[in-house]
Amino acid sequence: GNSVTQMEGPVTLSEEAFLTINCTYTATGYPSLFWYVQYPGEGLQLLLKATKADDKGSNKGFEATYRKETTSFHLEKGSVQVSDSAVYFCALSKGGSQGNLIFGKGTKLSVKP
């Protein structure tokens, strides 16, 4: 079946460090891929997305590239800030009757000043 695997957290970084959160998926065909962010005490917000192979999604300095050959959608940011501290979720959607989002388990990021 369809699934998403994220790197285990928590991840702790110093401000201005480089961030990578790994995400790989299992799905037939061509799913759409998403990154969501959840700040403390809030619901999930869509951070970025990519709907076909080689697409790059970007938002707020975060980027992720849809790599079909490695079935990956790793999240990166060149210089993290304290305000980026949150839980990040990778997700996929297959479309049609299977169009419901399938989430990874989430990766908690803490950024220290």
Added chain:
Amino acid sequence: DAGITQSPRHKVTETGTPVTLRCHQTENHRYMYWYRQDPGHGLRLIHYSYGVKDTDKGEVSDGYSVSRSKTEDFLLTLESATSSQTSVYFCAISGRDRETGGYTFGSGTRLTVV
């Protein structure tokens, strides 16, 4: 989040009592979802709706029922609450572009069953 509200935000209830959580949207979106979030499990789909009176089960539907009598409201009911249903519950909505557009989430309901 704008366009979607959940109520109540917090609730404490006793084991064996019925509980209903409400999700209300003002976006006129077709699809509505209920998820639960637990440490180590991420988000798991409980039930979803693809139209008025049209609902289907998700991966963790046992012990839960839903109803959607109007486009804007999607109710989640725990018929007889158990401690294992202590969780944070999120409602989400999506439009016709759900495969590519993603979802909009509510702020969540923290439910504690004692």
